[in-house]
Amino acid sequence: MNEQIKPEVFYPDDELSEIKKKGIFTYRSERLSTWCPGCGYYGIETALERTLTELNILPKDLMIVSGIGCTGRYPFFAKAYSMHVLHGRSLPVASGAKIARSDLTVLALTGDGDCLGIGAGHLPHAIKRNTDITCILFDNGIYGLTKGQTSPMTPKGQVTSSHPEGNPDPNMNPVLLALSYGANFVARGFAGAPDDMKILFEEGIKHKGFSFIHIVSPCVTFDKVNYTYEHLRTQVKHLPRRYDYTNLDMAFEMARTAELFTGLIYRKEP
Amino acid sequence: MDGRGFQLISDKGITIEICGSSGDGALATGEIFTKTLSDMGFHTLSFDSYPAEIRGFGKSVAHIRAGAGPLTSLSRKVDILVALNDRYSIEQIPKLVDEGVVIFDNKPIEVAREDNDMSHRLGPGVYSGEKDEWVIESDGSHCIAGYLGPGMYLYGVPLNQLSQRTTGESRSRNIVILGVMAALFGLPDKEFINNLTAKLGKKGKSIDTIISAFRAGYAYVNEQIVKLDPYLFRKEALEKRDYRLMTGNKAVATAAIDSECKFYAGYPITPATKIMEILSAELPKHGGHVVQTEDEIAAIGFVTGASFAGVRAMTATSGPGFCLMTEFIGYNVMAENPIVIVDAQRAGPATGLPTKTEQSDLNHALFAGNGDAPRIVLAPTNVSECYQWTAEAFYLAEKYQMPVIMLTDLFLSLCLENVLIEPIPDYKKHANKYPTEEELKVYLRQKVTDDGVSPRTIPGQEGGCHVVSGLEQDQYGTPVYDATTHTMMTEKRFRKIKTALEHDIPLPERSGAKGKVKLGIISWGSTTGAVREAVNNAVNDGKSVAMLKLIVVAPLHTEPVRQFLDSCDMVLVPELNFEGQFANWLSMHFNYTFHRLNRVTVSPITYNDIEEEIDRLLKG
Numbered sequence: 001m002n003e004q005i006k007p008e009v010f011y012p013d014d015e016l017s018e019i020k021k022k023g024i025f026t027y028r029s030e031r032l033s034t035w036c037p038g039c040g041y042y043g044i045e046t047a048l049e050r051t052l053t054e055l056n057i058l059p060k061d062l063m064i065v066s067g068i069g070c071t072g073r074y075p076f077f078a079k080a081y082s083m084h085v086l087h088g089r090s091l092p093v094a095s096g097a098k099i100a101r102s103d104l105t106v107l108a109l110t111g112d113g114d115c116l117g118i119g120a121g122h123l124p125h126a127i128k129r130n131t132d133i134t135c136i137l138f139d140n141g142i143y144g145l146t147k148g149q150t151s152p153m154t155p156k157g158q159v160t161s162s163h164p165e166g167n168p169d170p171n172m173n174p175v176l177l178a179l180s181y182g183a184n185f186v187a188r189g190f191a192g193a194p195d196d197m198k199i200l201f202e203e204g205i206k207h208k209g210f211s212f213i214h215i216v217s218p219c220v221t222f223d224k225v226n227y228t229y230e231h232l233r234t235q236v237k238h239l240p241r242r243y244d245y246t247n248l249d250m251a252f253e254m255a256r257t258a259e260l261f262t263g264l265i266y267r268k269e270p
Numbered sequence: 271m272d273g274r275g276f277q278l279i280s281d282k283g284i285t286i287e288i289c290g291s292s293g294d295g296a297l298a299t300g301e302i303f304t305k306t307l308s309d310m311g312f313h314t315l316s317f318d319s320y321p322a323e324i325r326g327f328g329k330s331v332a333h334i335r336a337g338a339g340p341l342t343s344l345s346r347k348v349d350i351l352v353a354l355n356d357r358y359s360i361e362q363i364p365k366l367v368d369e370g371v372v373i374f375d376n377k378p379i380e381v382a383r384e385d386n387d388m389s390h391r392l393g394p395g396v397y398s399g400e401k402d403e404w405v406i407e408s409d410g411s412h413c414i415a416g417y418l419g420p421g422m423y424l425y426g427v428p429l430n431q432l433s434q435r436t437t438g439e440s441r442s443r444n445i446v447i448l449g450v451m452a453a454l455f456g457l458p459d460k461e462f463i464n465n466l467t468a469k470l471g472k473k474g475k476s477i478d479t480i481i482s483a484f485r486a487g488y489a490y491v492n493e494q495i496v497k498l499d500p501y502l503f504r505k506e507a508l509e510k511r512d513y514r515l516m517t518g519n520k521a522v523a524t525a526a527i528d529s530e531c532k533f534y535a536g537y538p539i540t541p542a543t544k545i546m547e548i549l550s551a552e553l554p555k556h557g558g559h560v561v562q563t564e565d566e567i568a569a570i571g572f573v574t575g576a577s578f579a580g581v582r583a584m585t586a587t588s589g590p591g592f593c594l595m596t597e598f599i600g601y602n603v604m605a606e607n608p609i610v611i612v613d614a615q616r617a618g619p620a621t622g623l624p625t626k627t628e629q630s631d632l633n634h635a636l637f638a639g640n641g642d643a644p645r646i647v648l649a650p651t652n653v654s655e656c657y658q659w660t661a662e663a664f665y666l667a668e669k670y671q672m673p674v675i676m677l678t679d680l681f682l683s684l685c686l687e688n689v690l691i692e693p694i695p696d697y698k699k700h701a702n703k704y705p706t707e708e709e710l711k712v713y714l715r716q717k718v719t720d721d722g723v724s725p726r727t728i729p730g731q732e733g734g735c736h737v738v739s740g741l742e743q744d745q746y747g748t749p750v751y752d753a754t755t756h757t758m759m760t761e762k763r764f765r766k767i768k769t770a771l772e773h774d775i776p777l778p779e780r781s782g783a784k785g786k787v788k789l790g791i792i793s794w795g796s797t798t799g800a801v802r803e804a805v806n807n808a809v810n811d812g813k814s815v816a817m818l819k820l821i822v823v824a825p826l827h828t829e830p831v832r833q834f835l836d837s838c839d840m841v842l843v844p845e846l847n848f849e850g851q852f853a854n855w856l857s858m859h860f861n862y863t864f865h866r867l868n869r870v871t872v873s874p875i876t877y878n879d880i881e882e883e884i885d886r887l888l889k890g
Contacts, residue, residue: 063729065575081578081728083737084737084740089567092563092568093572096535096573096583097578098575100559100576100583121565122564122571129561
């Protein structure tokens with residue numbers, strides 16, 4: 001990301017007084033979060049709410065669709081028109097809503113099991129269809145809500161409750177998948193860097209078409225090895241200063257490396 | 271009978287079959303013939319049977335029944351057989367009535383005689399019963415002429431030669447045969463030419479060539495054939511009605527547009543695909559959207575999202591696709607989201623018999639999904655009800671915020687019937703229960719109400735933000751797992767069914783003999799047409815038979831059904847599945863032993879079948 005672009009204003013001032021007064025709490029329901037203390041998802045939630053505040057999107061025009069898992073609980077803590085749908089099905093539901101009502105801002109929140117496991121078949125088609133929704137992949141490398149089984153993002157060899165001898169398979173690479181399927185907007189963020197995430201969310205929501213944002217986030221309860229703040233900080237790296245996010249070849253190269261490069265990896269201007 | 275229109279010679283209608291190999295154009299011919307009869311004001315009912323392969327080895331049969339009065343069923347017996355392919359047509363001969371007519375392609379003569387002299391050894395004639403008289407073996411194939419029963423009428427027409435002569439190729443045999451049929455049965459050529467132009471004018475081939483093929487057939491009959499058979503579409507009094515000729519699929523699609531459905535998502539599957547194809551062309555003109563998704567799970571997901579976003583949405587599929595949609599049925603029950611699913615049933619489990627009809631998805635429609643999941647299941651019985659009940663499905667889904675499953679079947683989906691359509695009243699187009707201003711102050715999406723229906727906001731409404739979920743939620747929308755809430759919310763969801771029964775679901779309709787009867791028939795879905803015709807005939811013959819027609823299969827109005835059971839000495843439930851799924855469903859409500867007529871013969875049931883069963887039961 002080179003520089004932050006000023007957001008557009010969608011509403012007249014008087015309608016926005018609520019957002020000005022309440023800030024990020026505009027988008028919070030009365031229910032308290034049930035995520036574990038220290039969970040990376042709190043960072044994602046705050047960054048997303050700050051983005052929405054700056055973009056001046058009113059809750060009544062915001063639709064959040066989530067699947068099943070820890071990520072899936074997001075709509076209960078949010079104030080919007082929200083659907084907590086079936087496991088893996090957030091992309092079709094969000095796409096249907098957006099096609100039927102193009103005036104809504106539609107976010108599809110999905111976890112690593114949701115997006116890359118049970119619902120993986122929907123991802124290439126959501127990308128190909130290029131419906132104007134923002135897909136945020138909350139990746140904590142584990143099935144947290146069912147207490148720590150192997151997910152498609154669990155690194156090889158990691159001991160989980162479903163693989164006591166260690167996970168025999170390598171993990172997937174969602175950024176590379178999205179690029180290969182032909183996504184026009186691919187970004188990666190880290191739950192421990194809310195300011196960076198905010199910029200990515202902002203660009204993703206403003207992008208006309210399907211945007212895919214992969215957020216790596218620690219699971220503080222079920223992963224003491226790989227998806228921890230300490231270990232992820234050693235892996236996560238900002239994209240180089242002179243990186244050109246319009247160059248697809250460069251994007252593929254970045255996606256293939258062992259490091260987790262964060263930032264706007266690829267964007268095709270419409 | 272004062273000479274103002276046309277009338278068939280037979281009161282019971284005439285049945286015509288056009289039989290050919292896939293690719294012979296038998297079905298296109300059948301469609302144009304049906305359309306022309308319909309335009310003249312005849313009541314028509316037609317149904318095609320064809321193999322799953324597009325072209326090659328397979329039998330295609332267009333089956334048309336036409337008459338002056340309303341016809342509700344196909345007939346087992348055929349009056350006129352048009353043979354475009356002798357091998358397949360020979361198999362149809364046993365269905366012919368004793369004085370039936372066969373028109374066949376008089377090709378063997380042409381092959382046999384090299385001078386191409388069209389002498390009429392196989393001209394019009396009444397078969398005497400001597401088999402050798404007609405067998406032709408010039409190219410080793412069997413000619414249908416050798417298989418006729420005594421008393422049948424046979425017309426040989428050199429279709430291939432006439433087609434070659436007028437269009438330069440043999441593919442237009444099916445147009446020539448239209449001319450032959452028109453001339454032979456006394457139909458005016460003008461109407462045919464109009465329909466030919468409308469149907470084939472766009473296909474590139476010059477319409478003049480096509481019409482010349484038609485005229486060649488027409489002229490051949492007038493010049494060369496002496497008519498001997500009694501079948502004639504006569505110029506008689508016929509009440510002119512405002513019929514629209516359509517298939518069940520077309521009726522569903524048309525009704526969806528007329529009901530202000532704005533979103534359709536689906537995945538191609540026989541026989542429901544046509545609904546998507548029609549809507550794909552038409553819905554965007556009405557401000558709607560059609561999406562072809564990657565699978566049926568996504569299709570129903572799209573529909574769920576669109577419906578939540580506030581537009582009327584539907585999907586259509588057949589058994590295998592319906593299986594994939596199962597998880598979202600439960601979701602939409604739980605999230606109280608209105609969706610309409612059309613299941614055009616086909617035969618067999620798994621992939622089964624994709625081009626054959628059956629009524630065997632009833633169990634799945636009634637019980638699909640985990641947990642206690644109330645839903646409404648409808649089964650229209652003919653094409654005009656496909657229209658009416660699609661509109662009703664949208665209304666019920668929106669009003670009661672639950673999935674409505676409409677079961678049609680391959681027969682209903684593809685049969686062409688001319689129907690009279692009633693306009694949909696406005697109140698059925700807008701049935702959402704919006705919250706009042708008072709209710710919006712503290713908006714409860716899952717509010718527990720007396721009728722079970724909670725006020726529903728759609729995105730964009732100030733103060734109406736909420737979350738729906740597949741989890742059990744309390745009135746405020748918070749997921750909770752306690753006994754009290756689960757009991758209260760389950761009762762609320764089932765209360766909607768009770769309210770719907772009280773307010774919107776019509777009582778089952780009884781017809782036939784009044785009062786106490788010896789035999790009652792309860793029917794559902796597309797078998798009802800055959801039952802109706804058989805019962806009418808039986809009552810006219812003085813038999814003590816009555817019928818009860820159920821369109822809404824679930825929930826069931828138990829009291830009227832019980833009264834019907836009490837008024838009958840015995841009750842028959844005919845249906846096209848092996849288990850007797852509907853009889854089983856009734857047995858869950860009533861302690862009663864039903865007579866069952868179950869068939870998995872993959873063809874629609876005819877009134878002849880029901881008549882035989884009535885006679886058997888009344889005798890026994």
